[in-house]
Amino acid sequence: MGQGIDRRGMLAGSLALGGASLAWPRMAFARVAGSRNLLFVLLRxxxxxxxxxxxxxxxGFPHLRERTLPDYADARRAEGFFAIHPALDAVGAAxxxxxxxxxxxxxxxxxERSHFDGQNLIETGGTRPYGTKDGWLNRLVALHAEAHAKAPPRALAIAPTMPLALRGAAPASSYAPSALPQASGDFMGRVAQLYAGDPQLGALLAQAMETRAMAETNDLSNLRDARAAGELAATLMREEGGARIAMIELGGWDSHANQPFQFTRAARQLDALLGAYAAGMGSAWGETLVLVATEFGRTARFNGTNGTDHGTAGAAIALGGxxxxRRVIADWPGLGDGALHEGRDLAPTLALESVLAGAVAEHFALDPKTAMARLFPGRGAAPLAGLVRG
Known part of the structure; x- marks a missing residue:
């Protein structure tokens, strides 16, 4: 890591639970698996x-993303090394x-870099696309019931159809109100990319995409829908007999063109959803874990249409009471030319499956090794520890 920060030291230091990160008074919550809540948000x-x-x-960041530096001038810092996107205001406050x-x-x-295959694996927890039929969240429902010798916890998808992550033998249901944030396709972005080399059509399409993105950014109906989804999830989970495990899907992240506008719009939706959910959970927020993840990252460099293409490593968020x-967990690989995966992507140094398995195991008082083996079989990495308060 640059500027004298040891990249492996950041990972080790981020797992230490003492010091300033825990310096303020907090309410203490008993670790009772049956009263704990999990919301998984998949960024499609x-x-x-x-x-x-x-x-x-x-x-390396200014060389790769110089045009975006002004966006982070006044942004919240994390570990001093990172800046949280300013659209993630509620997340930054948390x-x-x-x-x-x-x-x-x-x-x-x-x-690889296929949305369909990547989403299949992050939902099933399998090792190859379409090789596993049920979802890791569904297996979590079953594992929770077995480990605690109780009826399966209620599991719910706030979606028009049951997402693959919750499909399987364990009971789960879905609920779809009329106003949920819809996943946006990337057709226009791909058209703009196709004509990026055309001096006339490329410029016109890029301008049209920017105008379209700016108009959609100012359309508060998307934010209202996202808030409504967060409030609904809280309503269905905060009571004693409510769902303990839930999932929400949020699209609009495939930013092949005009990424600064498109990403900001999607990030505002995510922030509105999470902020509304946290507020709606009330006192149950202290027993809540929210995991936010996506199928893969994007290229380190911008393309010819002011966007990014499909990449490899990315970021995830864990939040909740x-x-x-107040930590960043990263074995940071650096952004120098020699450090990029295949010369184009942020290199992966942490297994996302280890993060997910470790977090839910601690949260629901499950054996971490068993959780890793059941939820994400065939992995060599160990589940990550220290993400959740005991």
Whole structure:
């Protein structure tokens, strides 16, 4: 890591639970697995981790993302090395309260760049696309019931159809109100990319995409829908008989063109959803873990249409009253030309499966090794520890 920061030291230091990160008074909550809540938010379309949590102190970042530096001038800092995207205001505030942490340079075992295959693996927890039929969240429901000798916890997807992550033998249901944030396709972005080399059409399409993105950014209906989804999730989870495990999907992250506008729009939606959910959970927030992840990251360099293409490693978020926060967990690989994966992507140094398995195991008082083997079988990495307060 640049500027004298040891990249492996950051990982080791981020797992230490003492010191200033826990210096303020907090309410204590008993670790009762049956009363704890999990919300999994899947960002469909490959959210750019280098935009979500920008490594502004890495000497390679200005060379790769110089045009975005002004966006982070007054942004909240994380570990001094990173800057939280300014659209993530509620998330940044949670980080400063010690209720959120970031994981960076993380990826699943998938190393190709297909949305369909990548999403299949992050939902099933399998080792190859379409090789596993049920989802890791569904297996978590079953494992929770077995480990605690109780009826399966209620599991719910706030989605029009049951997402793959919750499909399987364990009971789960879905609920779809009329106003949920819809996943946006990347057709226009791909058209703009196709004509990027055309001096006339390329410029016109890029301008049209920018105008379209700016108009959608100012359309508060998307933010209202996101808030409504967060409020609904809280309503269905905060009571004693409510769902204990839930999932929400949020699209709009496939930023092949005009990424600064498109990412900001999607990040505002995410922030509105999470802020509304946290507020709606009330006292149950102290027993809550929210995991936010995406199928893979994006290229370190911008393309010819002011966007980014499908990449490898990215960032994830864990937040909630149960999280041991105000940390960045990263074995940072650096952004120099020799450090980039295949010369183009942020290199993966952490297994996202280890993060997910470790977090839910601690949260629900499950054996970590068993959780890793059941939820993400066939992995060599150990589940990550120290993410959740005991």
């Amino acid at each position: 379309g490959a959210a750019d981790g280098l935009a979500l949590l920008a490594p502004v102190e890495d000497p 980080y400063e309260r010690g209720e959120a942490l970031f994981v960076h340079a993380a990826a699943t075992a998938y190393r 149960a999280v041991a926060g």
